Amino acid sequence: MRRLGYFAVSIVLTLALIFGVRSFANMIFNARPPAKPAVEVPPLREAKAAAKQEAGGGQQQAEAQPAAASAPDAKRGKKVFNKCKACHFADQEKNKVGPHLVGIVGRPVASVEGFKYSGAMKAKAAELGTWTEENLMRYLADPKGVVPGNKMAFGGLKKEQDIKDVIAYLKEAAK
Template sequence: MRITHSMLFGAVMAAGLAAPTAALADGDAVAGAKVFKKCAACHVADEAKNRVGPHLVDIVGRPVASVDGYKYSSAMTEHANEVPEWTEEALDEYLRDPRGVVKGTKMAFAGLKKDDEVANVIAYLKDPSAAE
């Protein structure tokens, strides 16, 4: 049996999973560094140093709520049971609406609304040195 793209998409949708956006693969780390300035009051991405929020070094692929020395909200630690890893897709969803995705999070940021900003920040988080 030959599996087509539409069959795969249908299976993903039937399983209740979000289809990954093409924008994630197209992010620009340099542009993401500029957008990340919105996050920099609370987070750093280029050194393992916590601020108001946990550091984001190697966040893509890292377990959710796992930075040593950072006290996460109970909402975030509970979220880690549902979403155990910060995949690009999980970051995409969270960055768009942090308080909607993790109700009770202590993160006050309202979220990024533009597709390109989200994709670019994720590209920057994957490789902060690319923006230097």
């Protein structure tokens, strides 16, 4: 009888051990995976939301920039002038493919001595008079349209801001 009693107790203990281990294992394996997403997902979402907000803030800044940027900026204009550099000096009175642009704002059209302007440019000189900022704005946006037949092989600057900036640079560069 006693043996049976021990046997019964040992079985109960063994079962208890097995279930104990099992439920412990369940606790680990079942509980962990959900525990992770439950803990990690919300911060991730928050991070995304924060990133979105930042991006939104960035957009707002980007939207705000053109308004703030509409003031001509010679520094930006210097970069724009990279498109003109192959043909024009802005800071010294030497001609390249095109005439130098020293003092271009306020300079009479087609007036650089020794530069061979096209007939078209010379013909337009009387009409345009001087390179006022207004004339430059128009010409740089559409060289072929404003001076048809001129020999400046350049399609024009699409962005008004770029034109304003490059004019600001041209004024600075000659100083």
